[in-house]
Amino acid sequence: MMAIQESPFTASQKDIGSFLTEEDVSCRYMQVGCTNPTENTSGRAISFLKEYMQAKSDTKSAMTAAEQAIAMLAWKRRSAFVSSLCTDYSKFRLHTNATTRQFLAFLDAQQGTASKAHFEALETALGFNLRVHGLLMDDIIGHKVPEAIMFDFFHIYLVHGIVGNELGFFFGKLRDAGFREDRMLAFVSSFRWPKQFASADAKRIFGKREKKTSPVKAEASELLNALPVLRVFVMMFVMKAGIDESTVQACMCFLMLCKVIDMLQAAVRGMVVDPAELHNTIVKHNNCLLDTYGEAAWVPKNHLSLHLGEFLKKFGHLVWCFTHERKHKLVKRFANQKLDGSKAFEESILKDVLAVQLNMMEGEMPSSKVRLMNPKPAPKKLVDLVGQVMPWATGPIMHDLRAMHAGGFVCTKGDVVAFDATSVGLVQFQFQAAGQVWTCVTPWKHVHEHMFECTGLDPFITATDSIKSCCIYSEKDGKAIVLV
Known part of the structure; x- marks a missing residue:
């Protein structure tokens, strides 16, 4: 790849040739999503365009006039390049x-x-693949697609993304400070999750890694389950220990990451x-x-995250x-059985998937009301109890x-x-009585911050819609840590 330190080239810009105009060359060093590329992207574009022009002209010389013109234009535009590490959104041109x-018209030509x-x-080099029959080339809706795109924060942060990458560096820093993974594992293992989310094993984030700073390998749901507990561990133990300034900064960086995930x-x-x-929190x-770990901790998804605030502003909501x-497994279950992909393949797959999904959602369709998932007639003991505490409730009692x-969450016994x-x-x-769902709850006494006492208070019945959330908690000997 040619390194350009100054502009020694004197070739006329008209030597670029009719197949690639000056305007073409000067505006082609672009990333997908941003028209200001990184230095690496620009260098790669220059290299590819040089190869392309050499093939076009069938010239084997080291530096043709056309190639000199490309290099000269690239040098002139070098000041417009934005580092991939830049976090100043005002410098991005979308x-x-x-x-x-x-x-696409240029590629088509x-x-x-x-x-x-x-x-x-x-x-x-240009950052686009030409698909003549693709969506972007459609004359009816293709021209509207680019500005309708939204990045998925779920993949940016949780699927081989920012969270797993930063946790790798953070765990390495904590290990140097004396907080090894086995200690964190013991703390995380003491917690219980709401039954709706309990199948995602948060302990998997402590699996074996190649190096102490290697990214954490875990599924998105496992990372989401682990983050609140790790945050409490950091606040209760790490931040209150005699740690050095660099470890404090690493902890603050992790806490900022947790705040970003909360907001998303x-x-x-x-x-x-x-x-x-x-946007400001993400920045x-x-x-x-970057200040804590340097450029080694930066991945392309860090740049993608900088667009999320703008998406929220533009569309009014985020989707994930x-x-x-x-x-994925549901689609594969049907797709793997179909050997003939020539006849309505996609339509057939979607029909099968839709049928299964509708059947699964029969009892869980979106609703603005609280409801029992699978109501059944209540046993006599429960009916008698409801009659004592709610004598005004008429009609059948279901449970x-x-x-x-x-x-949108499920409360379970x-x-x-x-x-x-x-x-809490x-x-x-x-149970359901008088057309409303009710929950019997044994209250826990609040002591301090996340600490509660679990004994000594009588249960009470409350309307289920008064519940705000289900909590992750750890309980031992009548005392509990509850993450509200």
């Missing part, structure tokens, strides 16, 4: 529907004028999240990551692919172990639920 169409290998190199989850659940505050976390990710909350930051309790049973 692709538009128009610029995307221009790129070049197709067939060079070998397959060199055309693919040109596609790589709130946004996808329909809660009010200020786009500017989300602060990325800057802290968590549900889609969980359903079930699980109740779907209007907030044995879960710890929260009514506010200091009011253990679910004993749930």
Whole structure:
């Protein structure tokens, strides 16, 4: 790859040739999503374009006039390149529907004028693949697609993403400070999760890694289960120990990461999240990551995260692919059995999947009301109890172990639920009477911060819709840590 330190080239810009104009060359050093590339991207683009032009001109010389012109234009534009480590969003120039169409039109015009290998190199340099019958080339909706795209924060942070990458560096820093993974594992293992999420084993984040700073390998649901518990561990033990300044900074960086995840989850659940505050929090976390661990901890998804605040501002909400990710196995179950992909393959697969999904959702369709998941007539003992405490309740009494909350979570017997930051309790049973769902809860006494006492208080019956959330907790000898 040619290194350009100054502009010694005198070739006329008209020598670029009719097949690649000055405007083409000067605007082609672009990433997908941003028209300001990184230094590496620009260098790669220059290299590919040089190879492409050499193939076009069939010239074997080390530096043709056309190549000199490309180098000169690249040098002139070098000041416009933005580092991939840049967190200043004001310096980013986003692709538009128009610029995307221009790129594709340029590629379409070049197709067939060079070998397959060199055309693919040109596609790589420009950051776009030409698909003549693809969505972007559709004359009806294709021109609207680029500005309708939203990055999925679920993949950015949780699928081989920012969370697992940073945890690797963070665990290495904690190990140097005397907090080894086995100690964290023991702490995490003492906690219980709401039954709705208990199948995701948070302990897997402590699996074997190649190096002490290697990324943590875990599924997204396991990372989501682990983060709140790790945050408490850091606040209760690490931050209160005699750690050095660099470890304090690593802890603060991790806590910022947790805050970002909290805000993103709130946004996808329909809660009010200020786009500017989300963006500023993401920027602060990325800057802290660079200050703490250096460039080695930066991955391309860190740059992608910088666009999430703008997406929230533009669209008014964020979407994530968590549900889609969980359903991969369902699609494969049908797709792997179909050997003939020539006749309505996609339609056939989607029909099978839709049928299964509708059947699974029969008792869990979205609703604004709290409801029992699988109501059954209550046993006589429960009917008598309801008659004593709620003599005004008429009609049949139904019961079930699980109740779907209007907030989208499931309350199950044995879960710890929260009514506010200091009011929590253990679910004993749930029933439906007088057209409403009720939950019997044994309250736990708040002591301090996350600490509660689990004994000595009488159970009470409350409307299930007064419950705000189900909690992760650790209980031993009548005392509990509850993450509200």
